[in-house]
Amino acid sequence: MTEESRDLDLETLTVTSGEWLRGTGPDSDIVVSSRIRLARNLAQFPFPPQADDSTRMEIEQVLRRRVESLSCTGQLGYISVDSLDQLDRQFLVERQLISREHAETHGPRGVGIGSQENVSVMINEEDHLRIQVLRSGYSLDDCWNDINQIDDALEEHVTYAFSEEFGYLTSCPTNCGTGIRASVMLHLPALVLTKEIQKVFQALQKISLAVRGLYGEGSQAMGDFYQISNQVTLGQSEEQIISKLKEVVPNIIAYERRVRKALVKENRQRLHDQVSRAFGILQSAQTITSEETMHLLSSVRMGINLGLVEGIEIPTVNELFIHTQPAHLQKLRHEMLESAERNVARAAYLRQRLARQEPHEN
Amino acid sequence: MRKCRRCTKPATLHITEIRDGQVQALHLCESCAQDYLSNVDVGETVEEEDVAFGTQADEDVDEVFEGADDLKCENCGITFKQFRSQGRLGCPNDYIVFRERLLPLLESIHGETQHVGKCPRHTPDASRKQYELIRLRNDLRSAVESESYEDAARLRDEIQALENQLGIESGEE
Numbered sequence: 001m002t003e004e005s006r007d008l009d010l011e012t013l014t015v016t017s018g019e020w021l022r023g024t025g026p027d028s029d030i031v032v033s034s035r036i037r038l039a040r041n042l043a044q045f046p047f048p049p050q051a052d053d054s055t056r057m058e059i060e061q062v063l064r065r066r067v068e069s070l071s072c073t074g075q076l077g078y079i080s081v082d083s084l085d086q087l088d089r090q091f092l093v094e095r096q097l098i099s100r101e102h103a104e105t106h107g108p109r110g111v112g113i114g115s116q117e118n119v120s121v122m123i124n125e126e127d128h129l130r131i132q133v134l135r136s137g138y139s140l141d142d143c144w145n146d147i148n149q150i151d152d153a154l155e156e157h158v159t160y161a162f163s164e165e166f167g168y169l170t171s172c173p174t175n176c177g178t179g180i181r182a183s184v185m186l187h188l189p190a191l192v193l194t195k196e197i198q199k200v201f202q203a204l205q206k207i208s209l210a211v212r213g214l215y216g217e218g219s220q221a222m223g224d225f226y227q228i229s230n231q232v233t234l235g236q237s238e239e240q241i242i243s244k245l246k247e248v249v250p251n252i253i254a255y256e257r258r259v260r261k262a263l264v265k266e267n268r269q270r271l272h273d274q275v276s277r278a279f280g281i282l283q284s285a286q287t288i289t290s291e292e293t294m295h296l297l298s299s300v301r302m303g304i305n306l307g308l309v310e311g312i313e314i315p316t317v318n319e320l321f322i323h324t325q326p327a328h329l330q331k332l333r334h335e336m337l338e339s340a341e342r343n344v345a346r347a348a349y350l351r352q353r354l355a356r357q358e359p360h361e362n
Numbered sequence: 363m364r365k366c367r368r369c370t371k372p373a374t375l376h377i378t379e380i381r382d383g384q385v386q387a388l389h390l391c392e393s394c395a396q397d398y399l400s401n402v403d404v405g406e407t408v409e410e411e412d413v414a415f416g417t418q419a420d421e422d423v424d425e426v427f428e429g430a431d432d433l434k435c436e437n438c439g440i441t442f443k444q445f446r447s448q449g450r451l452g453c454p455n456d457y458i459v460f461r462e463r464l465l466p467l468l469e470s471i472h473g474e475t476q477h478v479g480k481c482p483r484h485t486p487d488a489s490r491k492q493y494e495l496i497r498l499r500n501d502l503r504s505a506v507e508s509e510s511y512e513d514a515a516r517l518r519d520e521i522q523a524l525e526n527q528l529g530i531e532s533g534e535e
Contacts, residue, residue: 043454043492044528046438050452055499126450148480159492159528160482161454166468167477169454173464174471176457178479206395208473235474 008077008113010088014331017322018095018117018134023314025137029305030253032185032225032318033134036143036242038151039170039179040129041161047171048109048124056124057108063123066157067112072149073119076112087336090327096134098122119150126171127179129154138249140182140242148238167234177234182242184249185214189224189302190259191252197226200252208232209248223294223321228252264306275303279312283354287343293324293350312354320353389470435459437497455493495524 020033041047045059060080067076081089081102089103098111102125109124122130131154133147161169167177175181191197201211212227228249230241263271278299281288301317303309322328324346330337333345431443440452442460451457457464468475498521505514 041454043490044495044525046453046496047451049448049450050438050440052503151480152483155482155484159484161492162482162484163454163457163477163490164481165476166457166464167479168482169457171450173451173468176468177472177477232472232474234468234472234477237479239479 007083008079010079010084010091010331013095013117014091014328016117017319020096020118020134020136021315021318021322022136023318025135025139027253028137028314030187030256031138031249032187033136034138034140034143034182034184035132035134035227036140036147036180036182037130037132038147038168039127039175039181040131040151040154040168041170042128043159043161045128048105048107048126048128049171051107051124053107059128060108060110060123062158063129064110064112066154067121067123070112070121070150070153072153073114073146074116076114076119076121078110078112080108080110082106082108082110087327087330091331094322094325094327096322099125099130101125102130119146121150127175138184138253140184140246143182144238144242174231175233178236178238178241180233180238180241181229182245183212183227183229184245186226186228186249186252186256187224187298187301188226188252188256189298190263191256192224193263194259196255196259200255204228204248207244207248209245222291223298225298225321260302260306271306272303272308275299275306275308279303279309279354282350284351285347287340288347288350289343290325290346293346294321297321297324316353320350324349433460433463437493437500439500453493453496455496458490458493491524492528495521498524 023032025031025034042059042062045051045055048056048059051059064078068078070076079092081092081098084092089098092098092111093100093103095117097113097117097120099122102109102111102122105125107124109122111123112119112121114120118134120132120134122132131147131150133143133150135143135146163169168179170176170179188197188200191200204211208231210227210229210231212229214222214225214227228245230245232241236244278296282293282296282300297317297320300309300312301314304312304314304317323332326342329342329345329349332349337345431441431446433442434440435452435456436459437455438452440456442463445451445456445460451460465475498517502514502517502521505511505517
């Protein structure tokens with residue numbers, strides 16, 4: 001096996017955070033991020049689940065070279081996921097740079113990551129290539145423009161598996177056709193609080209849009225974050241799929257805003273109290289679980305947007321959602337921690353980050 | 363038109379669920395679908411519903427795939443039965459070999475069976491020719507395993523020739 005370039009050093013990522021967390025962009029009070037991923041396969045190899053390790057290694061070599069020579073993205077740093085330990089793989093999952101499946105599967109595989117963490121290209125996930133573009137706020141069109149360019153650039157030197165009838169051919173028939181999954185990550189605390197969220201789910205499922213939790217398929221909806229994405233990939237163009245999302249998402253945003261407004265109107269004091277208590281616990285707890293942290297941060301995030309909390313900014317909250325998760329906490333502390341120790345470390349980290357009115361460093 | 367799995371009304375909603383790699387199709391009428399969906403929380407499955415629907419959904423899948431189990435792709439070696447159990451296809455050529463069996467499945471997942479949208483600049487024809495490489499490499503592997511070195515040498519040349527002809531990069535330096 002030839003190593004053309006050194007792997008990206010994971011430690012550099014532990015002290016930074018992705019551009020998509022910066023909390024700017026259109027409607028960023030509710031839309032945390034927009035994401036598009038494309039599934040692609042090379043024509044001359046079996047799909048990764050069916051490929052043996054030597055074939056996967058060959059696929060990785062061919063594609064790593066392509067990914068590293070991409071110019072439209074800026075230089076991507078490459079990480080061989082196979083050679084990472086479990087903690088580091090989990091870290092990349094928490095960071096939204098690889099999927100849980102990519103972390104858990106076996107054999108030669110990797111990921112190319114952009115310096116702003118807006119781009120990640122997984123090699124040998126379920127498909128040979130899973131290209132992902134992530135942006136702060138509500139900006140699906142920009143995501144599509146970016147990823148379309150990356151796709152074109154990669155395709156200049158390889159032949160994708162494609163049929164005129166079924167489009168881009170993928171390992172799972174649920175992804176064939178465009179191979180696209182466009183999604184927006186929404187923060188919907190008011191709809192959850194009032195249980196109106198069930199209506200949203202039903203309406204979305206009826207028009208075959210999927211709702212998932214923070215970490216995609218099968219993950220729990222933590223911190224009132226929901227990913228809304230297309231399910232259909234065949235028989236509709238990329239533009240049609242994105243348009244469909246764009247028709248629906250503004251309605252959900254408006255719905256959440258309406259309910260927030262109503263909550264404030266009904267009982268501003270109670271809401272103010274709830275949000276302030278949440279902030280207080282985060283600032284002073286001595287031990288705290290990941291679940292409680294997500295729940296309280298969600299309250300605080302809404303509180304900031306409603307002007308009920310001062311002394312903390314949205315990007316800080318966004319970052320804390322990610323940095324207080326188990327693998328991040330352990331990477332920040334440079335040690336392996338048991339669950340109870342993590343709760344203590346998490347509380348200490350939160351106290352330190354939320355102690356004074358400091359602009360967050362990045 | 364299909365009938366709803368729960369009552370006799372026509373099925374207007376077609377739900378495809380993938381659980382543990384198993385593809386399950388579910389056809390429901392408007393009101394039964396409402397009932398079903400309202401019991402499904404995001405990101406998790408409802409165990410009781412699972413049990414109640416499990417057998418019916420299985421029957422449904424059987425109906426679609428009847429008699430197709432032994433069909434095999436010579437390129438990657440996967441059978442349709444294997445695809446059914448793992449929920450993943452083996453190689454691009456499977457879409458040709460299993461086409462007839464995949465059509466109803468694709469119809470129920472996507473509601474459509476014809477791609478519209480972006481096309482790669484390379485022609486689909488070039489893509490199809492390359493599937494041949496998957497078969498040749500598989501044959502090469504078995505030839506090496508069974509120590510048929512003459513065959514192996516011949517296959518290696520064929521692979522090289524086809525790669526050159528198609529102008530693609532191999533993984534080797």
